[in-house]
Each structure stands twice: as structure tokens, then as C-alpha cells.
Amino acid sequence: MTNLEPDEQSARNGNPVANLSRDIGEYIRQQRSNAKISLRQLAKLAGVSNPYLSQVERGLRKPSAEILQQIAKGLRISAEALYVQAGILEQRQGGPVVDAVLADPDLSERQKQVLLDVYESFRRENAAEASVTKSTVEGSDVDGAGPETRTPPKE
Amino acid sequence: MTNLEPDEQSARNGNPVANLSRDIGEYIRQQRSNAKISLRQLAKLAGVSNPYLSQVERGLRKPSAEILQQIAKGLRISAEALYVQAGILEQRQGGPVVDAVLADPDLSERQKQVLLDVYESFRRENAAEASVTKSTVEGSDVDGAGPETRTPPKE
DNA sequence: CGCGGGCGCTAGCTCTTGCAAGCGCTCAGC
DNA sequence: GCTGAGCGCTTGCAAGAGCTAGCGCCCGCG
Numbered sequence: 295m296t297n298l299e300p301d302e303q304s305a306r307n308g309n310p311v312a313n314l315s316r317d318i319g320e321y322i323r324q325q326r327s328n329a330k331i332s333l334r335q336l337a338k339l340a341g342v343s344n345p346y347l348s349q350v351e352r353g354l355r356k357p358s359a360e361i362l363q364q365i366a367k368g369l370r371i372s373a374e375a376l377y378v379q380a381g382i383l384e385q386r387q388g389g390p391v392v393d394a395v396l397a398d399p400d401l402s403e404r405q406k407q408v409l410l411d412v413y414e415s416f417r418r419e420n421a422a423e424a425s426v427t428k429s430t431v432e433g434s435d436v437d438g439a440g441p442e443t444r445t446p447p448k449e
Numbered sequence: 450m451t452n453l454e455p456d457e458q459s460a461r462n463g464n465p466v467a468n469l470s471r472d473i474g475e476y477i478r479q480q481r482s483n484a485k486i487s488l489r490q491l492a493k494l495a496g497v498s499n500p501y502l503s504q505v506e507r508g509l510r511k512p513s514a515e516i517l518q519q520i521a522k523g524l525r526i527s528a529e530a531l532y533v534q535a536g537i538l539e540q541r542q543g544g545p546v547v548d549a550v551l552a553d554p555d556l557s558e559r560q561k562q563v564l565l566d567v568y569e570s571f572r573r574e575n576a577a578e579a580s581v582t583k584s585t586v587e588g589s590d591v592d593g594a595g596p597e598t599r600t601p602p603k604e
Numbered sequence: 605c606g607c608g609g610g611c612g613c614t615a616g617c618t619c620t621t622g623c624a625a626g627c628g629c630t631c632a633g634c
Numbered sequence: 635g636c637t638g639a640g641c642g643c644t645t646g647c648a649a650g651a652g653c654t655a656g657c658g659c660c661c662g663c664g
Contacts, residue, residue: 393545393549401572405575413564
């Protein structure tokens, strides 16, 4: 998915709204795939109709924030993550966990660093597992942005 | 305005959705009043029609997140503030760190629990140190002095 | 007085969102 | 073979979102 076809590339540069719509759909499908549940199961968990969820995933419809909230509940992820993908909420820079830990007034700087080290090691551990599944990709840790960067392992 | 009329009071208790709709409308009107601009001026600044903005303020229509974003821009306030009033974004309850960790799709449930356990042990450790520092009044750690005033109100 | 400008609102319209009913396909069991 | 269960998708519809055209009201000015 990192290699877009030429027309998709130009469409992406030309109409960001349509791209956002496609982004949220792909993201939902990806999270659903990660959770290993069918479209119908998610629709039921989320309390939305399964045809509509299908349309949303394929970018044919643009769900409201309320629907995104329900889908997030069904996926057991935060609604904010979906809002960000849908373009109705700004993405935090360092990621929600990093931001929250750094901002926590109850932690000393050393404790913050320890927590973030544990967090990063978990993420590396998970990335390594994903890399083994994909191929043996050795190198520096590419991810630093957020969940979005996990899209490629789907391929 | 803090004294609701009796029928308004009962309507508020009966239909939370309508209440949320009314809440965001009143909030927008209040912010507009604070900014000392007319409905038409705000509509123009926000890029929405003035009749529609009027309807939104009176609770007759329920704006999408995109419209809220535009209104926020016109009011020069954060969109998040309007989202919270509209009920599509939660005020953080369990604390930013807990929320962020639980919502992180890159972590397994076990890793989340480990991280939160470490986090809570740090907080307990700091609470114990805060008790000692409090009795001595002068603490070596300035950061420790600050959090102790925050911790009790949160519990 | 009439006029212009500003105020907030009504009514009717188009388009979008989300749903229900149903379709065709695949697979497992009898 | 048939049946049932599950899969994702198509189609048509109703309700709601957001707009345009226009209204009545108020105020200041000549």
C-alpha cells in the first residue's frame, strides 16, 4: 500500500476530502482485520448496519462522529483515533501515550523515561513480531509517528 | 441563566440527546456573545449560512463535526471544546496516561496491563515520598512538591 | 416620512447519511 | 444433491443536515 498507482497518487494530491474518507475506511478495515472479526460482527458490536459499515470501509459513505464513536466502541479502540483518521481531530505529535506520560505531573522525569522505555520496547517487540511475519527486515525503528505507520504490515 | 425554568428542567432530565443538542447551541451563542459579534458575522467568519447557525444555536439542528470545526474557527476557540459540548469527545476521566495506554492499538492487552502496573507503582512510590516530603516541608525534588497538591483532589 | 443597512428567523429545496430488505457466494453437514 | 449459516455487497427509502431566497423588525440618516 505504500506504492500507490499513479492515478491514485494524483487523486490523493487533488482531493484531500475524498482521501480522508478513504483513509478512515481503510483504517477501520485494518483495525477490524487486526481484531480478526468479520464485518457483520463489528457492525453488530458497533450497533450500525453491516451494509453501511461496508460502504464506510470502502469509502462510499462518510460516517458522522457519532457513528465513528460506535465503531470505535466495537473495535475497542479510542474514538479519538478514528476522529484523527477522519480528519476531525488533530493528531498529536508524539503520540497519545508519549504525550500523556510526559505531561503527567505525578511522575518524575526518571519515571517518565522508564515508562517510555518500557513502552518503546513493547512496541519494538510487537514490530519485530510483525516483521518476522512479513519478512526479516533488519534496521532502525522506522515508526515514530503513530498507529498509522502500522498499515504496511497488512501486506 | 443558571436558573432553569421548571419545564426546561424536566426536559433536560428526559431527553439527553436533545439536551446535548441544546447544550452546544447555547454554548455557541454564549461564546458568540462573549466575542461580541452578531450571528451573521459569525456565520460569515465560520463559512456557514446564518439561518443554519441560528437553528443550531436554538437547538433545532445538530451540526456535524465539520461544521463545529468551522464554527470553532470563526469563534477562534478550539474545535475540541465544541466537540466536548456536543458530546462527541469525552472529557478525560481515568487520566490521560491510563486512557492513552488502554487505547493504544500497538500494544497487547498484557502489555497494557504491565505498563499500567508500572505506572501505578510509580504513582504509589511518589505518593509515599510526597507524604515524607510534606512533613519536612522542604523537598529536594521541586517536582515532588508540585504534584502533591494535585494528587489528593483527583482521588 | 422613506430609505438603507443590519438584525435574526421561516420555508422550501437538494443532497447526504444510515437503515432495512434482500442478493449472490462460499463452506460445512447431512 | 439440498440446507443452513456465514460472508460482504446492492438497492431503495426516510430522515436529517445545510443551503438559498426571502421575510419582518429595528435603527439611523436625510
